[in-house]
Amino acid sequence: MDIQKIKQRFEIIGNSPYLHRAIEVAVQVAPTDLSVLITGESGTGKEHFPQIIHQYSSRKHGPFIAVNCGAIPEGTIDSELFGHEKGAFTGAHEARKGYFEEANGGTIFLDEIGELPLSTQVRLLRVLETGEFIRVGSSKAQKTNTRLVAATNVNIDKAVAEGRFREDLYYRLNTVPIYVVPLRNRKEDIHLLFRKFALDFAEKYLMPVIRLDEEAQALLENYPWPGNIRQLKNISEQMSIIEQNRLVTAARLQQYLPDGNRTSLPVLYPKGNEEPSFRNEREILYQILFDMKRDVNDLKKLVNELMSQGDLHPVIEKEEPSLYSRLFEERQSRPEPSMSPSPQTHVKHIDDAQIEDTEEIIEESLSIQDKEVELIRKALQKHLGKRKLAAQELGISERTLYRKIKEFGITE
Numbered sequence: 001m002d003i004q005k006i007k008q009r010f011e012i013i014g015n016s017p018y019l020h021r022a023i024e025v026a027v028q029v030a031p032t033d034l035s036v037l038i039t040g041e042s043g044t045g046k047e048h049f050p051q052i053i054h055q056y057s058s059r060k061h062g063p064f065i066a067v068n069c070g071a072i073p074e075g076t077i078d079s080e081l082f083g084h085e086k087g088a089f090t091g092a093h094e095a096r097k098g099y100f101e102e103a104n105g106g107t108i109f110l111d112e113i114g115e116l117p118l119s120t121q122v123r124l125l126r127v128l129e130t131g132e133f134i135r136v137g138s139s140k141a142q143k144t145n146t147r148l149v150a151a152t153n154v155n156i157d158k159a160v161a162e163g164r165f166r167e168d169l170y171y172r173l174n175t176v177p178i179y180v181v182p183l184r185n186r187k188e189d190i191h192l193l194f195r196k197f198a199l200d201f202a203e204k205y206l207m208p209v210i211r212l213d214e215e216a217q218a219l220l221e222n223y224p225w226p227g228n229i230r231q232l233k234n235i236s237e238q239m240s241i242i243e244q245n246r247l248v249t250a251a252r253l254q255q256y257l258p259d260g261n262r263t264s265l266p267v268l269y270p271k272g273n274e275e276p277s278f279r280n281e282r283e284i285l286y287q288i289l290f291d292m293k294r295d296v297n298d299l300k301k302l303v304n305e306l307m308s309q310g311d312l313h314p315v316i317e318k319e320e321p322s323l324y325s326r327l328f329e330e331r332q333s334r335p336e337p338s339m340s341p342s343p344q345t346h347v348k349h350i351d352d353a354q355i356e357d358t359e360e361i362i363e364e365s366l367s368i369q370d371k372e373v374e375l376i377r378k379a380l381q382k383h384l385g386k387r388k389l390a391a392q393e394l395g396i397s398e399r400t401l402y403r404k405i406k407e408f409g410i411t412e
Helices: 001-009 017-029 048-055 079-081 118-130 156-163 167-174 187-205 214-222 228-242 252-256 279-310 311-316 323-332 343-347 352-363 368-382 388-396 397-409
Strands: 036-039 064-068 107-111 133-134 142-145 146-152 176-179
Touching: 001 017, 001 388, 017 048, 048 064, 048 107, 064 142, 079 118, 079 133, 118 133, 118 167, 167 343, 187 214, 187 228, 214 252, 228 279, 368 388, 368 397, 388 397
Parallel strands: 036 146, 036 176, 064 107, 107 146
Antiparallel strands: 133 142
16 A cells, blocks of 8 residues: 555645554545544544545445535435435425435545434434435335445534434444544644645745744644644635745744634733723722712711701702712612611611601612603603703703603603
8 A cells, every 4th residue: 555645646745643544544444335434623634535435445436425414404404315306395396316316336425424413314324224215205215325434523422422413323334433633643744734735825826935934833833723734724825925024933923823822721910000901891890889889878878967967958959969860879779688788777867757758769660761751751840841941950961851852752
């Protein structure tokens, strides 16, 4: 077996022993009719191996059909794979062959097989066990002589445990497993792949070939590559187009590696003189709320002192708060179960009549909108419908008052 010729024929780049082992298994299993399950992360190049298996088998002159199961809607997957009869469902104006029927005598490659719905998995299991399938809308079984090769980036063992993939189908597919290792486990191939991609894009865009200095090469090989070969190719293309200097340094390369410096450690914010823009937003909001609560509590104490001295009414008549000040103070003065003291703590020196009034306020609606409507109506009634005077009374602009009247549908 000449591994180099196979790699050259199928445009496979790399010298990793893991890669060579996967190619050897694919070539050895090709002459048989055994089902093959190819596993590995997304972007590792799993699509090359079904081609190797088909071309080195006795079916190489038959059809080869590749199907992406994840790209077909669940409602039509059965029709796509097994065909349908005329009138089987809305829109089925004529009978249609499915992929298994079209691939008769050849190979069918089901990519992302882990995305198949359970009902389709039952149909597929029957094809693997008996070679029979039934078109959607038909009761007649048909035969197919098709070699099945499947691939997935899903953890099938976990999917079986969670009931998302049939265990019997898994064992039927997994007759010969081929595992394609992720790019981070093929460090010796990373720079080689980059050079191949850089050369291809230089020819495509008629530009000089982009190169990496030693530090950039080391950075490239030590990056984890979560997107594997697909991500490496994408970054190679970006750099080939964007970079003016064709010798790329590590500092420039770092800008193309997303989350290259990400760690799993939590971010700690110093408690010194940090700038507000770098502080946690929630911390700032809490601080504002606590300051406002402290101001409201101070205002409550002042009101209680004035009430005890009998000087409350003159103060209020001298300067009434605006509409939104009233709403805010009234909302803040509501008793809270865990954070605020009980109403009795603040009104223990008030007589019984005042205590009854406090209980009536608590039973009122807590909606800010309802309070706005109530205050606007009172202001309009007080000033006999004169909106300018009502707006001054509420502490808002006349334009805002017009908008509120229209918004809430207030009739004068």
